[in-house]
Each structure stands twice: as structure tokens, then as C-alpha cells.
Amino acid sequence: MLRFGLLLSLLVIPLQLSPNDAIFPGNIANQYYLNKQRFLLEILHHLQEPLLHEQWIALGQRIVSDKTEYVFYTEQMEQFYQQLSSDRLLPKDVYYNPLQPEHYRETLGLFQFFYNTREWSTLRQNICWARVHANPGLFLHALMQTMLKRDDYRVLIMPKIYELLPAPYHSETVVREAGNFNYINWIRQQAMMGNQSHIQMVLPKKLLPMNLTGDLRTASKWSEAMSEVQILSLSEPKMPQGKLSHLIEDFGWLSYWYYLNMGVALQDNPSQAARIRDWCYWQLSQIVARYKLERYGQQMEYKRLPMQEQENSQLLTWQGQRYQLETRATRAQLTELLRKLELRVEAAISTQSFSLSNGTLIDLQKGHNWLLGLEQLFPYDLSQLQLPSAGQPQQLLELHTMLRQPRFYAYADRLLHAYRSYRSEFQPSYPQSVRPADISIEDILVEPLITFDEPVDVDLSNLLHARNFYYEKHFMWPHSLQSRRLRLQQQPFAITFQLVSNRTQSTILRTYLTTAGGAVNEEPFYQLDSFLTVLYKGNNTIRRESRDFLGSIGDHISFTELYHYVSLAEQEQYDFPLNITLPSCGFPRRLLLPRGGTGAPLAMRLLTIATPYNYKAKQGNELFCDFSKGVSSWDELPHGYPFERFVEQAELQGSHAYWKAVEIAHRDYKLA
Numbered sequence: 001m002l003r004f005g006l007l008l009s010l011l012v013i014p015l016q017l018s019p020n021d022a023i024f025p026g027n028i029a030n031q032y033y034l035n036k037q038r039f040l041l042e043i044l045h046h047l048q049e050p051l052l053h054e055q056w057i058a059l060g061q062r063i064v065s066d067k068t069e070y071v072f073y074t075e076q077m078e079q080f081y082q083q084l085s086s087d088r089l090l091p092k093d094v095y096y097n098p099l100q101p102e103h104y105r106e107t108l109g110l111f112q113f114f115y116n117t118r119e120w121s122t123l124r125q126n127i128c129w130a131r132v133h134a135n136p137g138l139f140l141h142a143l144m145q146t147m148l149k150r151d152d153y154r155v156l157i158m159p160k161i162y163e164l165l166p167a168p169y170h171s172e173t174v175v176r177e178a179g180n181f182n183y184i185n186w187i188r189q190q191a192m193m194g195n196q197s198h199i200q201m202v203l204p205k206k207l208l209p210m211n212l213t214g215d216l217r218t219a220s221k222w223s224e225a226m227s228e229v230q231i232l233s234l235s236e237p238k239m240p241q242g243k244l245s246h247l248i249e250d251f252g253w254l255s256y257w258y259y260l261n262m263g264v265a266l267q268d269n270p271s272q273a274a275r276i277r278d279w280c281y282w283q284l285s286q287i288v289a290r291y292k293l294e295r296y297g298q299q300m301e302y303k304r305l306p307m308q309e310q311e312n313s314q315l316l317t318w319q320g321q322r323y324q325l326e327t328r329a330t331r332a333q334l335t336e337l338l339r340k341l342e343l344r345v346e347a348a349i350s351t352q353s354f355s356l357s358n359g360t361l362i363d364l365q366k367g368h369n370w371l372l373g374l375e376q377l378f379p380y381d382l383s384q385l386q387l388p389s390a391g392q393p394q395q396l397l398e399l400h401t402m403l404r405q406p407r408f409y410a411y412a413d414r415l416l417h418a419y420r421s422y423r424s425e426f427q428p429s430y431p432q433s434v435r436p437a438d439i440s441i442e443d444i445l446v447e448p449l450i451t452f453d454e455p456v457d458v459d460l461s462n463l464l465h466a467r468n469f470y471y472e473k474h475f476m477w478p479h480s481l482q483s484r485r486l487r488l489q490q491q492p493f494a495i496t497f498q499l500v501s502n503r504t505q506s507t508i509l510r511t512y513l514t515t516a517g518g519a520v521n522e523e524p525f526y527q528l529d530s531f532l533t534v535l536y537k538g539n540n541t542i543r544r545e546s547r548d549f550l551g552s553i554g555d556h557i558s559f560t561e562l563y564h565y566v567s568l569a570e571q572e573q574y575d576f577p578l579n580i581t582l583p584s585c586g587f588p589r590r591l592l593l594p595r596g597g598t599g600a601p602l603a604m605r606l607l608t609i610a611t612p613y614n615y616k617a618k619q620g621n622e623l624f625c626d627f628s629k630g631v632s633s634w635d636e637l638p639h640g641y642p643f644e645r646f647v648e649q650a651e652l653q654g655s656h657a658y659w660k661a662v663e664i665a666h667r668d669y670k671l672a
């Protein structure tokens with residue numbers, strides 16, 4: 001027994017320990033930390049506009065060129081410096097897209113000027129330089145990479161991407177309205193003509209939702225932190241909405257994809273590549289499965305995703321350019337890429353061999369050769385997908401907006417089909433047994449599954465004109481503009497498993513959500529949760545709360561609140577907690593379930609599969625978008641097992657599996 005207990009504690013503790021414990025006793029930030037955090041927030045404030053902060057402008061005159069200030073001074077840095085010296089860097093007003101080869105190379109150079117610095121002072125100077133001189137899109141990309149990848153700076157909190165560059169996450173109307181907002185005029189109008197503006201002051205001060213992770217909005221210090229800030233709320237004009245907009249326009253859904261790709265990008269760890277690839281394709285299949293379940297819930301075609309659908313939302317880039325949907329050239333390129341891939345997979349299957357990029361022909365049935373084929377056919381890093389047509393803003397090609405386009409899912413579905421075909425053909429049998437002996441799942445009880453639309457405020461402050469924040473050259477943050485919108489949410493629920501075991505043993509339980517019926521290889525299977533548990537001899541009852549589901553996260557405070565909490569802490573009026581960072585690569589928990597039915601509830605099924613545990617669990621840090629140690633896994637089975645390939649119906653039957661019919665209802669929101 002000791003062994004099980006010990007093992008569980010080893011697995012559980014690293015997930016909960018804050019990485020900062022050692023540096024900051026008591027989990028409270030000190031002045032050094034607060035200094036850095038304030039700097040970061042000030043530098044990121046109004047990122048898309050010229051910097052007005054005098055202190056940081058002064059510091060940003062020159063990039064640090066002394067090579068001894070860097071751990072490595074790489075060739076990419078040399079090149080970047082040469083381009084800088086000859087004034088050939090990407091201009092500030094050019095549309096930035098890392099899918100363009102030159103932009104990508106420049107990003108690498110700047111990233112290394114950040115990442116390779118020895119001292120914070122060097123990094124800070126380079127950040128200031130880049131904020132003043134570099135293209136803002138490129139600057140943010142390189143900085144985000146640095147903050148995700150440097151362990152020592154990971155404690156610093158970056159505001160969410162949809163707060164930093166709000167434009168692509170909101171409709172054009174909202175972006176224009178916020179950009180044209182003038183506080184003085186607004187006050188005058190309010191006095192003269194009553195309150196007819198779309199923008200209203202929120203009194204008493206309040207931001208939604210109230211319950212955040214860490215309770216930072218209900219804490220008594222909140223009013224104190226926000227005492228100098230006026231909260232302005234922009235009500236979005238009612239627009240005709242697509243049937244899926246509550247999912248594909250959700251900023252949590254969109255930004256999840258952004259972070260995941262940022263985490264995987266520039267990853268240089270060949271020993272982990274196979275596991276990371278596995279994980280990335282699993283994430284993609286989760287995204288597609290979840291999307292299909294939403295279509296299923298809305299009674300739309302979901303088995304074969306139609307190629308014709310386009311979402312016509314009008315969106316602006318942060319530079320105010322309008323996004324195109326998808327150009328003919330892009331469509332032709334992507335279709336051609338997919339067609340070639342499908343042909344190569346078909347050829348591999350029919351000849352059982354594959355020609356590597358260096359010309360060597362390999363037999364795919366021999367040894368680990370199938371992995372070489374997998375590696376070359378299925379890259380996982382978007383930087384390998386460099387499209388010549390990426391020079392214009394297109395929703396389909398940008399991480400901020402990609403998931404808004406129904407076509408994305410149609411392309412991804414084809415890609416996954418090729419991936420599963422390849423694996424089904426060549427994947428050897430698993431390195432471990434998959435059917436646990438002496439375990440039987442007897443029943444699964446599910447609390448009512450209820451979804452609702454919840455009002456939420458999204459921080460738009462970065463869209464306001466920068467002059468609203470400087471008073472006699474002094475930076476202040478006197479008002480916060482928030483957009484109130486509805487988003488999909490669910491009531492927390494629990495699943496209770498009843499299992500019988502013949503002996504004491506550990507097992508992994510994976511639970512999938514799927515449609516009410518159909519052929520297994522045509523239906524989407526979305527993994528809700530997986531966990532390790534100990535079973536004792538006899539009956540076992542195990543309860544899992546939805547808030548504990550693996551990889552899911554709740555809500556975080558906004559950019560404005562963060563800044564004011566930091567200010568309060570600097571005045572020693574507040575103990576700034578260091579364990580409030582939410583992992584950026586967590587999936588928004590509120591999107592686990594598709595929107596329920598309003599009349600009749602939505603009929604679905606859960607499938608739970610038990611596999612034996614063989615003490616091979618690994619702990620990665622992918623929740624924090626850090627892939628340097630690979631990814632976490634319970635065992636040696638592929639992620640998303642058994643759906644990483646096509647399955648036989650019989651695999652999903654037996655005492656190790658359990659199907660349970662469930663219903664999801666959608667209710668009106670009631671203010672508590």
C-alpha cells in the first residue's frame with residue numbers, strides 16, 4: 001500500500017507546488033519582483049501604439065551589443081544585428097506574420113536577443129529597445145516566447161493575449177468604438193444629453209464573473225486596489241450571430257490555440273519530439289472533436305465537415321487592416337499540401353515503404369521505421385508551414401483568428417484522417433497491456449449537466465487611445481474599458497465511478513464525451529478527463545469533480561486589475577500572491593461541454609475506459625506552455641488512446657469500458 005500512496009503523492013505534489021516557493025518565502029512578492037512586473041505591464045500597455053513612457057524610451061535607445069552580456073551569441077543574432085545596422089528590419093507598420101519566412105527569421109533573432117541575456121538589466125534594455133524600434137507584432141511574439149521559455153521569468157504575469165492585442169478578438173464595431181473613445185468628450189456628452197452613449201460607467205464598481213481562481217475579485221483588497229479606477233462598460237450592439245459563434249468566437253477558445261502554438265514553437269528538444277508530436281496531434285483532434293460536438297448539439301452536419309462554410313465576421317488586425325477570409329491562393333496551397341500528404345500516406349500504405357527526405361527508402365514494417373515516416377509526414381510546429389500567401393492578413397492563417405473559420409476544422413479533419421490511417425496501418429502493438437485484469441466498471445453516475453450563457457467583462461483598455469493614460473507625461477491608469485458579453489458556461493458537476501476490483505491495484509480512467517450513437521470511427525470522441533486512481537479489493541466508489549479535470553483552468557483577473565494590485569503591493573498595502581498565475585496552456589474549463597438543448601435536452605454518451613497502471617507516469621510542464629521536458633503522461637500509451645487511430649467496436653466493449661447515456665440542458669442565467 002505504501003507504494004501506491006507514495007507514488008500518488010509524487011504525482012500530485014509537483015502539479016500543485018508553486019515553482020516560486022524557494023525564491024519567495026511565503027509566496028509573497030518582494031519589491032524586486034514587483035518592479036519587474038510593473039515594468040512588464042507598462043511596456044505592454046498599448047503595445048500597438050508608440051511608447052510614450054519617457055523612462056523606458058530613454059532606456060530603449062540602443063540594443064545591448066556587447067557579446068559578453070549573452071550566454072550565447074548566435075548566428076541569428078549576428079544576422080539580426082546586421083539587418084538592424086543597415087536599417088533593413090521589418091518596418092513597424094507592416095503586417096507581421098511568422099508564417100512568412102523573413103518574419104520568422106527576424107523573430108528568431110530578436111527572441112535570442114531576449115532569451116540569451118545573462119542579466120535582467122540587459123533583457124530590460126533590449127525589451128525597451130524593441131518596444132520603441134521593432135514591429136509590435138514581432139516584438140510581442142519574441143517577448144511572449146521569452147516569458148514562456150525562460151524558467152527564471154516565468155513567475156512574471158503576462159496579461160492575456162486578447163487583452164494585449166484585443167483587436168482580432170472583437171468585432172470591428174467594438175474596436176472602432178473603443179479606439180474613438182475620448183474621455184473628456186464623453187463626460188461632456190453625459191452632462192449635456194444624458195446617458196445615450198454605448199459606454200456607461202459601472203456603479204457600484206464591479207467586474208464579472210465574480211468567482212475567479214484565487215478569489216481575487218471578492219477579496220476585501222479589490223475595492224482598495226481599484227479605488228482610483230473608473231470602470232467603463234461598452235455594451236456590444238446586438239448582431240446576428242452564427243449558430244456556433246458561442247464556441248468559435250470565444251476568446252478562451254481562440255487564445256488556447258494561440259498559446260499552445262506559441263509554446264510548441266521554437267522548441268528545440270529532439271529527444272522529446274515524438275511525445276510532443278503525439279500530444280500536438282491529440283490536441284488538434286480534441287479541438288476538432290469538441291467543435292464537432294458543438295455542431296452536433298446545434299443539429300448541423302458534423303461527420304463530414306463542409307468546405308464551403310465561411311464565417312463572415314468583420315475583423316481588424318491590431319494595425320486596423322481588415323482581415324480577408326481566405327484567399328484563393330491560400331486555399332489552393334492548403335488543398336495541394338493536403339492532397340500531397342494524402343497521396344504519400346496512401347503510397348506508404350500500399351507499398352509498405354517510405355522515401356525519406358534524404359532519399360533513403362525505408363521498410364515501414366521494420367523496427368522503429370514507422371516513426372521516421374510519421375516524423376516526416378506529420379510535422380507539428382506551425383513554423384514549418386510557411387506559406388508564400390501569408391503576406392496579407394487572413395483569418396485562417398493567424399493564430400488569433402484561425403479557429404474562427406469553419407474551414408480550419410475541415411482542413412484539420414482531413415489531416416487527422418491521414419494521421420489516423422497511417423497509425424492504424426503501421427503502429428505496432430502497445431508496449432504495455434491495455435486491458436486491466438480483475439477490474440470491472442459497474443456503473444457511472446453523472447450529476448445534471450447544465451450549460452448557460454454567462455455575462456462576462458473583457459478588458460479592452462489597450463484599445464483606448466494612449467493619450468487617455470498620460471497626464472503631463474506621467475503614466476496613469478484612471479479608467480478601464482470593459483466589454484460585456486455572454487459566454488458559454490456550465491454548472492460544476494461531478495462524475496462518480498463504481499468499480500469492482502479483485503485486488504488492490506492502480507488504474508487510469510479516461511472519460512470521453514461523444515454523441516448519442518453511430519459508428520465509432522465516424523463519431524467525435526472528446527476526452528473530458530483522465531486520472532490515476534487506486535482501487536481496493538471489492539467495491540470502489542470514486543468521485544471526480546469537473547473543476548479537477550486534467551488540464552482545465554478557470555478565470556484570471558484582467559490587465560487593469562493586475563496593474564492596480566501591483567501598485568497597491570508596491571505601496572506595501574497588499575501582499576501580492578505569487579501563486580495566482582493561471583497556466584496559459586490550460587483549456588478553459590467552462591467550454592468542456594457543448595451548449596445543451598433548450599427545449600429537449602441534448603442526448604450524448606460518456607465512455608470511460610480503464611487501463612492498467614504500470615508506474616511509467618511522467619510529469620511535464622505543458623500546462624505552462626513549456627515543452628522543454630516533454631509532456632505529462634500517465635503511461636506509454638499514445639495521448640488520446642485509443643482514438644489516435646481507428647478503433648474496433650470490440651475494443652470499447654467489456655468490463656474495462658462503460659458507456660453511459662447523458663443529457664445536457666441549457667438554462668437561462670440567473671444572477672446569484
Ligand SMILES: *[C@@H]1O[C@H](CO)[C@@H](O)[C@H](O)[C@H]1NC(C)=O
Pocket residue numbers: 195200201
Ligand atoms: C442611464 O439612464 C437610465 C435610464 O435612462 C438610468 O436608469 C441609469 O441610471 C442611467 N445611468 C447613469 C450611469 O446615469
Ligand SMILES: *[C@@H]1O[C@H](CO)[C@@H](O)[C@H](O)[C@H]1NC(C)=O
Pocket residue numbers: 211489490491492
Ligand atoms: C461561482 O460561485 C458560486 C458561489 O460560490 C457557485 O454557485 C457557482 O457555481 C460558481 N460558478 C462557477 C462557474 O464555478
Ligand SMILES: *[C@@H]1O[C@H](CO)[C@@H](O)[C@H](O)[C@H]1NC(C)=O
Pocket residue numbers: 027213214577579580
Ligand atoms: C495561494 O497560496 C495561499 C497561501 O499559501 C493559499 O491560501 C491560496 O489558496 C493559494 N491560491 C491559489 C490560487 O492557489
Ligand SMILES: *[C@@H]1O[C@H](CO)[C@@H](O)[C@H](O)[C@H]1NC(C)=O
Pocket residue numbers: 356358359360372
Ligand atoms: C537518411 O536518414 C536516415 C534517418 O535519419 C538515416 O538512417 C540514413 O542513414 C540517412 N541516409 C543518408 C543517405 O544520409
Ligand SMILES: *[C@@H]1O[C@H](CO)[C@@H](O)[C@H](O)[C@H]1NC(C)=O
Pocket residue numbers: 437438439440500502
Ligand atoms: C477475480 O479473480 C478470479 C480469480 O483470481 C477470477 O476468476 C474472476 O473472474 C475475477 N473477477 C473479476 C471481476 O475480474
Ligand SMILES: *[C@@H]1O[C@H](CO)[C@@H](O)[C@H](O)[C@H]1NC(C)=O
Pocket residue numbers: 500538539
Ligand atoms: C458491490 O456492491 C453491490 C451493490 O452495491 C453489491 O451487490 C455487491 O455484492 C458488492 N460487491 C462486493 C464485492 O462487495
